[in-house]
Amino acid sequence: MTQRTLGEWLAYLEQLHPSAIDMGLERSQQVAARLGLGKPAPRVITVTGTNGKGSTCAFVAALLQAQGLKVGVYSSPHLLRYNERVQLNGVEATDEQLCEAFAALDAGRGEISLTYFEMGTLVAFWLFERAQLDVVVLEVGLGGRLDTVNVVDADLALVTSIGVDHTDYLGDTRESVAYEKAGIFRQGKPALCGDLDPPQTLLDKVRELDCAFFLRGRDFSLELQKAHWSWRGHDARGQLVELRELPLLNLPMENAALALQAYLLLDLPWNSQQIADTLQRTRVVGRLDHRSFEWQGKRLNLLLDVGHNPHAAGYLAHRLSARSPTGRRLAVFGLLSDKDLEGVVAPLLGCVQAWAVAPLDTPRTRPAAELQVALQNLGAPVTSHASVIAALEAQCAVATAEDEILLFGSFYCVAEALEWLARRSTEEAAHGITG
Secondary structure: OOOHHHHHHHHHHEEEEOOOOOOOOHHHHHHHHOOOOOOOOOEEEEOOOOOOHHHHHHHHHHHHOOOHHHHHEEEOOOOOHHHHHHEOOOOOHHHHHHHHHHHHHHOOOOOOOOOOOHHHHHHHHHHHHHOOOOEEEEEOOOOOOOOOHOOOOEEEEEEEOOOOOHHHHOOOOHHHHHHHHHHHHOOOOOEEEEEOOHHHHHHHHHHHHHOOOEEOOOOEEEOOOEEEEEEEEEEOOEEEEEEEEEOOOOOOOOHHHHHHHHHHHHOOOOOOOHHHHHHHHHOOOOOOOEEEEEEEOOOEEEEEEEOOHHHHHHHHHHHOOOOOOOOOOEEEEOOOOOOOOHHHHHHHHOOOOOEOOOOOOOEEEOOOOHHHHHHOOOOOOOEOOOOHHHHHHHHHOOOOOOOOEEEEOHHHHHHHHHHHHHHHHHHHHOOOOOO
């Protein structure tokens, strides 16, 4: 048989299982057992949460790699390339590596059908085991208790935040969401929570499993000042450790604080300057992601953010309110149909002077007309466009160098913008234009 390309494998996976999401661990556990997939590294750190998972994983991995450790990271979804989901020591898995792993999983699963996400997660485990890593950092895709990532026992389990999202699968209360997320905790293993007010269902699971529990605001904390921030936490022996006057970060400091507490519990070298430098260098594409580009003879500013639920929008509004552009802020916005529209836009109304809305490139999109009506009803100036790129270019046409274009609302939104930026960069290089 002719070997499949990565694109062909991904297309194959999309039709392998009757439904795109089918919560549960039994199928993945059976296939993992057939293939002899055990613990993918000596240490496993699993991260869940309503928001902040991606940046927390990035901070943890960066701190570990700074100590010379071999680190694997599994995350989802991807923005431009599937390869983004599996990183081996800071490098994306190659098409060849992924294809080899998909072939091994497909041959080994027998008659058991797996979802796209289940196959992808087990493929990551397969690659991690063969890379002989020191640590793997696993980002939960949805919930925690029944997510395929939870096939592996975590040595450290991190919950970033707890908000209401994916209600069809996790329930419509913070208590039900917290119960699902606490499903990654393990008997006697440390559990960390970055939410200042975790529901009782999470605290009950901590007690049931006798976990050493580290809660933000009690066991570790951060203090934000205008020009810097400070952190304090406790090591596994209960000793207080502090970092003072750290430089401010592009990514959420709350997630850096959680990552620092996790790192401290691993009993690795603690060099304050190295830690500060590592955090400062950490970036995540599409999260508070500042870009500058040339448009028809003017230099424009773009801020990309994948925030797509009320909790993420509230945090984005908080960061924006602390840093205003010298001109206007112009939004480009699209949203999936299952998201809380008013809950997402309401926090940002005071930060944005004009909105351009568009449908996303997926059947799950919320229609642009619906976005437009909702914003008009809230008193916001808004225009509707046929696509995210049309909306972006419309804002570019009216923007000045003093303005900031904010593009947010979905991974789909940001992915389209990144592809557009890449095309522009290629075209400018071909024509000898430099910015």
